[in-house]
Amino acid sequence: MSGSSFGTLFRISTFGESHGPGVGVIVDGVPPGLPLSEEDIQLEMNRRKPGQSEVTTPRQESDRVHILSGVFEGLTTGTPLGIVLYNQDMRPSAYDDIRELFRPGHADFTYLAKYGIRDHRGSGRASGRETAGRVAAGAVAKKLLAQRGVSVTAYTLRAAGISCESFDPAVIEKNPMRACDPVAAEKMVARVKELSEIGDSVGGIIECRIQGVPAGLGEPVFDKLDAELAHAILSLGAVKGIEFGSGFACADMRGSEHNDWMDSEGFLSNNAGGVLGGISTGQEIVFRAAVKPTSSITVKQKTRNIRGEEREIVTEGRHDPCICPRIVPVMEAMAAIVLADQFMRQEARGRKNQA
Template sequence: MSGNTFGTLFAVTNFGESHGPAIGCVIDGCPPGMALTEADIQGDLDRRRPGTSRHVTQRNEPDAVQILSGVYEGKTTGTPIALLIQNTDQRSKDYGQIAQQFRPGHADFTYWKKYGIRDPRGGGRSSARLTAPMVAAGAVAKKWLFEKYGTVFRGCMSQIGEIAIPFESWEHVPNNPFFAPIADVSHLEAYMDSLRKAGDSCGARIRVTASNVPVGLGEPLFDKMDADIAWAMMGINAVKGVEIGAGFASVAQRGTVHGDSITPAGFETNNAGGVLGGITTGQDLDVSIAIKPTSSIISPRQSIDVNNQPVEVVTKGRHDPCVGIRATPIAEAMLALVVIEHALRNRAQCGDVNTSADKASASEPSSPQASFL
């Protein structure tokens, strides 16, 4: 089955199924010489893994990562890095009833029509469980980018269902199960409890940023940084919309507002989301994604079976009432994978480029304009 490799210079091939013995990925193209251990990866996997609160699926997977290759004496060798995550808490019997049915909102119907066969256990290959290997690969990318450029990736939830979440501080994000940038999440807890009791689900909006991004990443016309970000984010399960910078709000902005004015000290605003003409400006990359409501719910819905007969589908098992709750580290990982791909491309094509501003900076280090450019 094609379509399972992300990237070219930093290529990540994802493998496995939700209820198979294991999932994982192979990273081909990681630069050599970087110190790397399982501990460098495990932290992000722990942020994404199931069973961490009552508001997410209670499937209890430790998601312990193993590095099988590509690292020698604690450093990357430049050869393929194989990462393996064992599946330890499958309940395939939960899916016996729907093996011959198509769940509304799921990929059951399209996989069946395309391949003539599908793995119904937890969605098989279409399961959001397959985001775990991408989070692992993203952790490797994050480490290299931080050591090379000081790039830092952060994400938070900015809306869940009908509830908009104001931004207070990044400090709050790791202190609650919603990745919310607010101190008090009691109203979010109550909202999720009521949703679960009703047998329903909701969507979410996630914001993810990258700071200290080098200027000049991105390849117009058709490999623009923002185009590749949108492509990567749409590859995440359940994502139905992507915004860069002001996004759809730019429709209501005037040109006098939307265009980010430039001063010798830098840009005054960031409506562009850190990208102009498909090339990074050096400002924060600022991305938002819209995640649809979880399709696996216990409320009965109408569908058909493999014989095209009408059926009523009730999806039992352990599912997230809002898949967006665990999506923040996934979005961070996919953004990191796009940035490292473009960083390696830019190093290959433009590593020896010196602009006039660079030359001015070398001869006049005290110049504010030179220091900005």
């Protein structure tokens, strides 16, 4: 139980369901003296919010951030941040039809199996809306990372069967797919719209690059940097896999190919993805995550109801035909939260060489 918290020193706890009064997060462990305003957080929140383009859901949420505690005269005080967002565009009655149905690909069945009760309105706690709190916390984490010269950049690498063939960080926020290649982005959008029109959805691959991390972050043997990142990223509902550096391709490589050699300047390659033995190498940290196609589709599907009777279902509602562009800021947030926590754990060793 108590699965709604994450982190050791920089620790977040989220609450909230899709169609209840609101969602939010407590961020405990923020060092005092950090300049922080609601607007700082709002900027990240706006990247995640629905209704941004034709490849995302038309649900309208202002996603207005309210900081209830932890900031005084523009600076964090070292006490927990309490952050709330009220739900607005709630249409719980839109979900009356599915009250007793298990939507394929959704957590309806498993939540009922686990808890014996289920808030069916818009997936309840299993909704992507829960991630708003994570993005708010991630915005704070990013400020801590910026102080340390670290930046986190995620983007759509592949979607709807189309891969980016170039990498230009400047274009990511300028196309609705948040892809790193503008040409591929256009093709992706076209394909997503095509499938969206027939009520279907697509998946994709998000890549994340973290720059500026010094060598030495990560807490072996269980809280290794890659293990914690995997935990954080797999805690996102739509993610089905993660790989670092060369990733699954390593399975077909020889040691002599995969090992990253060094010379006096540093490493000569980065098959490891910036992590060795669970500790950062000082290189760019690179991972990719597999994002499944959105489960809510209007294609007719087979399912059953809570009494075990077979039914057909068409998931109406306002859904993202491709969740990739909205998952990008969430993934950045989770990566930033892991790193902020790891920095503090490492910095707690302060006197290491002063025995």
